[in-house]
Amino acid sequence: MRKDLIFDTHAHYDDEQFDSDREELLAGFPEKGIGRVVNVGSTLASCGKCLELAEGYEHVCAAVGVHPSETEPLNEENFETLRQQSLHPKCVAIGEIGLDYYWPEPGEDVQKKWFARQLELAREVGKPVIIHSREACKDTLDILRAENAGEVGGVIHCYSYSKETAGEYLELGFYFGIGGVLTFKNARRLVEAVEYLPMDRIVIETDSPYLAPEPNRGKRNSSLNLPYVVERLAKLKGISEEEVRRITWENGCRLFRMTS
Numbered sequence: 479m480r481k482d483l484i485f486d487t488h489a490h491y492d493d494e495q496f497d498s499d500r501e502e503l504l505a506g507f508p509e510k511g512i513g514r515v516v517n518v519g520s521t522l523a524s525c526g527k528c529l530e531l532a533e534g535y536e537h538v539c540a541a542v543g544v545h546p547s548e549t550e551p552l553n554e555e556n557f558e559t560l561r562q563q564s565l566h567p568k569c570v571a572i573g574e575i576g577l578d579y580y581w582p583e584p585g586e587d588v589q590k591k592w593f594a595r596q597l598e599l600a601r602e603v604g605k606p607v608i609i610h611s612r613e614a615c616k617d618t619l620d621i622l623r624a625e626n627a628g629e630v631g632g633v634i635h636c637y638s639y640s641k642e643t644a645g646e647y648l649e650l651g652f653y654f655g656i657g658g659v660l661t662f663k664n665a666r667r668l669v670e671a672v673e674y675l676p677m678d679r680i681v682i683e684t685d686s687p688y689l690a691p692e693p694n695r696g697k698r699n700s701s702l703n704l705p706y707v708v709e710r711l712a713k714l715k716g717i718s719e720e721e722v723r724r725i726t727w728e729n730g731c732r733l734f735r736m737t738s
C-alpha cells in the first residue's frame with residue numbers, strides 16, 4: 479500500500495542542523511512521499527536522541543551504534559548502555575559501525591576492537607548492522623568474514639568501493655546503501671558498481687544532513703531530495719521511478735526485518 483513512497487534507510491535528524499525545523503520536517507514526510515526513515519546513531523550521545531525521535535513518529539525508526547571515529551570514549555560501562563538501547567522495540571539495526579581510516583584517530587586497533595564488539599552485539603540481539611567503511615576496504619571485509627557477519631546481515635552504507643569489491647559484499651549477503659553521491663559528476667566508479675549490482679540488493683539513503691544530491695549538492699540534505707536519487711537510479715537500471723521506489727522499499731523492509 480505504501481510502496482509508492484520512498485524508504486530513507488540512513489539519516490541523522492538528531493543533527494543540530496535540524497534544530498530549527500526538525501519536527502515540522504519529520505511530521506511532513508509521509509504526505510511528501512517519504513514513507514519511512516531510519517535515523518542512525520553515530521556517537522553515544524546521539525543514540526538516545528535517535529530512540530527519542532523514533533518514539534515520536536510512526537514512520538521513523540532508529541539504529542543505535544557508534545561510528546568508528548567516535549569509538550575512543552567507549553568502555554564496558556557505556557557499552558552496556560548501548561546494549562540496553564539496542565533492545566528498544568523501535569531500534570531496527572546496530573549502526574553505524576565500522577572502520578574509517580581517512581581520519582587518523584582513534585587508531586586502527588581501537589576502531590577494530592569496537593567494530594568487532596558491536597558486530598557481536600548485533601548477533602546477540604538479532605538485529606542487522608549498518609556499516610560505515612572508508613579507506614578500510616580490506617580490513618572491513620576481513621572482520622566481517624571473521625565474525626561471520628553474513629549471518630547477522632546488514633548494509634554497506636554510502637557504498638564507495640569498486641565493482642569488484644561489491645561482488646565480495648554481495649557474496650556475504652549484504653545490501654548497498656546508495657544516495658546523493660550517485661548524482662555527482664565524478665561518480666564514475668560508483669555508477670559502475672551500481673550498474674553491476676542486482677536491484678534486489680540496493681537501498682536508498684540520504685545520510686542527511688550530508689551528501690545532498692545534484693542539483694542541491696553542498697546544501698543541507700534531507701529525505702525530500704531523494705527523488706533525484708530515484709531518478710538517477712531508474713535511468714541507470716532502465717526501469718521506471720515507480721519500480722525503483724517499490725523495489726527499494728521492499729529491500730529496506732527485508733534488510734531491517736520490518737513488515738512492508
Ligand code: NI
Pocket residue numbers: 488490518574685
Ligand atoms: Ni551516516
